[in-house]
Amino acid sequence: MADLNIERTHNLGLPKAREIAERWREQAEAEWGMDCAVEPGDTEDVMRMSRSGVSGSLTVSANRFDLQLKLGFLLGAYADKIEQKIRQNLDELLGPA
Incomplete structure (x- = not known):
């Protein structure tokens, strides 16, 4: 088993962060x-996710x-x-720091 812990800070506020999380969710489900x-x-918000061999939360x-x-x-x-x-994907969604 391996654990991944990835944290990204931002200054977007909760409404915009929710929009980005929704896009990330769509990608996670589709891809x-x-x-x-x-x-x-x-x-x-807490997004729980799972599939064979993976479980976690955002x-x-x-x-x-x-x-x-x-x-x-x-x-x-x-x-x-x-x-x-995943880090690359989050960086692309969040934009420049």
């Missing part, structure tokens, strides 16, 4: 076959994205490449 469910909150707040993933045995071998792709 990676993830099943996602969003639990909205007053100050942050916490979205007014100033931060916090992604926690657990990779199963087979996908754990590709943890570095998976982490690199």
